[in-house]
Amino acid sequence: MNRRVVITGIGLVAPGGTGTKAFWELITSGRTATRPISLFDATAFRSRVAAECDFDPVLHGLTPQETRRMDRATQFAAVATDEAVADAALAFDVVEPGRLGVTVGSAVGCTTSLEREYVAVSDGGRNWLVDHGYAVPHLYGHLVPSSMAAEVARRVGAEGPAAVVSTGCTSGLDSVAHARELIAEGSADVMVAGATDAPISPITLACFDAIRATTPRNDDPEHASRPFDVTRNGFVLGEGSAMFVLEEYGHAVRRGATVYAEITGFASRCNAFHMTGLRPDGREMAEAIRLALAEAGARPADIDYVNAHGSGTKQNDRHETAAVKLALGARAYETPMSSIKSMIGHSLGAIGAIEIAACALALRHGVVPPTANLHTPDPECDLDYVPLHARRQDLDTVLTVGSGFGGFQSAMVLARPGERAA
Known part of the structure; x- marks a missing residue:
C-alpha cells in the first residue's frame, strides 16, 4: 500500500x-x-x-x-x-x-x-x-x-x-x-x-x-x-x-478539507564522517535530494523553490550550495533558494517542521520568502538566495532540506494539491 x-x-x-x-x-x-x-x-x-x-x-x-x-x-x-x-x-x-x-x-x-x-x-x-x-x-x-x-x-x-x-x-x-x-x-x-x-x-x-x-x-x-x-x-x-x-x-x-500541500518525496542520509564537520562537496545531501525527487517523480526542472537549511555558518552554507548544484545541475542557478533562519533563527529540532510550514504557505500564496541580511554574498555561494525581499512567483513543487550535527541530511518534496496518478 x-x-x-x-x-x-x-x-x-x-x-x-x-x-x-x-x-x-x-x-x-x-x-x-x-x-x-x-x-x-x-x-x-x-x-x-x-x-x-x-x-x-x-x-x-x-x-x-x-x-x-x-x-x-x-x-x-x-x-x-x-x-x-x-x-x-x-x-x-x-x-x-x-x-x-x-x-x-x-x-x-x-x-x-x-x-x-x-x-x-x-x-x-x-x-x-x-x-x-x-x-x-x-x-x-x-x-x-x-x-x-x-x-x-x-x-x-x-x-x-x-x-x-x-x-x-x-x-x-x-x-x-x-x-x-x-x-x-x-x-x-x-x-x-x-x-x-x-x-x-x-x-x-x-x-x-x-x-x-x-x-x-x-x-x-x-x-x-x-x-x-x-x-x-x-x-x-x-x-x-x-x-x-x-x-x-x-x-x-x-470530507472537503482544505489541502495546503502534498508530501510527494522524502529521503535522508548520514555522512558517517564527523560529529560537526561536513565534506565540502555536499555529496550526502545531494543524494538525499536526488532520492526525494525520484520518489516524487520530479525532475530538477520541476523544482520552483528550495527552502535552504541556510544556518549561517560558512561550512554549512558552502556545503549546501554545493549539494544543490550537484543534485539539480544547471537548474540550481535558475531556482530561488532562501533561508528563513535569517529571520527566526535556528530552533534546532523544530526548524525543519517550521520550514515545512513555510513551504506549504509559499505554495498556497505564491510567494518565496527572502533571505534577510544578505548584502554581500560569499563568492562561493553563487545561487539565487532571494536577498532581502520576498518574491511573487508561481510555485507548483518545492524542495526543503535539512542538515544536522552528526552528519544527518534530509530532503523533502512538497507539491501543490491536485489530481495525479496514485
Whole structure:
C-alpha cells in the first residue's frame, strides 16, 4: 500500500508571533525576530543573541496545571497542535482513535525544565548529592522526551502510533516524514505531526559556545543571522514549534478539507564522517535530494523553490550550495533558494517542521520568502538566495532540506494539491 499524504492543518509558535498568520507576515516581510537574550542573564556567554518566542501559555489557552506540568517546548507543541487541529476543521471524535497517531520531533527535549530543576535540587550546583524534595513532581516527564508525544496524543485522543523522532537539526523533517510513511503504508489515516524545541538555556549556549558555532555578533542582534553573506560568523539560536494535521489524500477529499500541500518525496542520509564537520562537496545531501525527487517523480526542472537549511555558518552554507548544484545541475542557478533562519533563527529540532510550514504557505500564496541580511554574498555561494525581499512567483513543487550535527541530511518534496496518478 502506498497512499498519498497531504497537509490539511498548520499550527505554529515561532519568534515574531504565535500563529500561522503572524509567522507568514514576518517571514515575507524580511523583518527579523532576533534580539538580545531575555529569558535569563546571558552576560557570561560568547553568543548572547537569540530568536525568542513571545509566549504566554495562559493567553494561548493552557491551564495552570498544564503550564506547570509541561516544559516550555511541550507547551509550544500543545498550542501549535491546537491551531493545527482547528485549522484542519477535522472532528477528531469521528476519527477511529486507533487510526489516529502522533509524531513529535525534538533535538534537545525538555532541556529548559531539566536544567531549571537540576539547579533547584543541587542548590545551584553546590551539592553533588541532590535533594529530590525540591524537584517538581513532573520531573520524570521532563527527563523522557516521549512525554512530548504523550501530551499531544492525549490532547487529540490519539491511540494509534506515537513516537518522538530525535535526529538533531533534521528532527522536524524526519518526524513529519515518519508520520507520512505511517499513513502511506496504511498504519494510520490521520497523523498529528511536527516538532518542537525550546533550547534557549544556559547549558545550550555553553554547548554551542564551546564549538564556536553560534554568532558573537552581540552588538547588532537584528542583523546577526546572515546566511550566505560573506560576513556571516555563526548561527543564531531560536525556539518554536510547528505541528500539522496529515491525512490520507482520499480521506481529506471526502470530507472537503482544505489541502495546503502534498508530501510527494522524502529521503535522508548520514555522512558517517564527523560529529560537526561536513565534506565540502555536499555529496550526502545531494543524494538525499536526488532520492526525494525520484520518489516524487520530479525532475530538477520541476523544482520552483528550495527552502535552504541556510544556518549561517560558512561550512554549512558552502556545503549546501554545493549539494544543490550537484543534485539539480544547471537548474540550481535558475531556482530561488532562501533561508528563513535569517529571520527566526535556528530552533534546532523544530526548524525543519517550521520550514515545512513555510513551504506549504509559499505554495498556497505564491510567494518565496527572502533571505534577510544578505548584502554581500560569499563568492562561493553563487545561487539565487532571494536577498532581502520576498518574491511573487508561481510555485507548483518545492524542495526543503535539512542538515544536522552528526552528519544527518534530509530532503523533502512538497507539491501543490491536485489530481495525479496514485
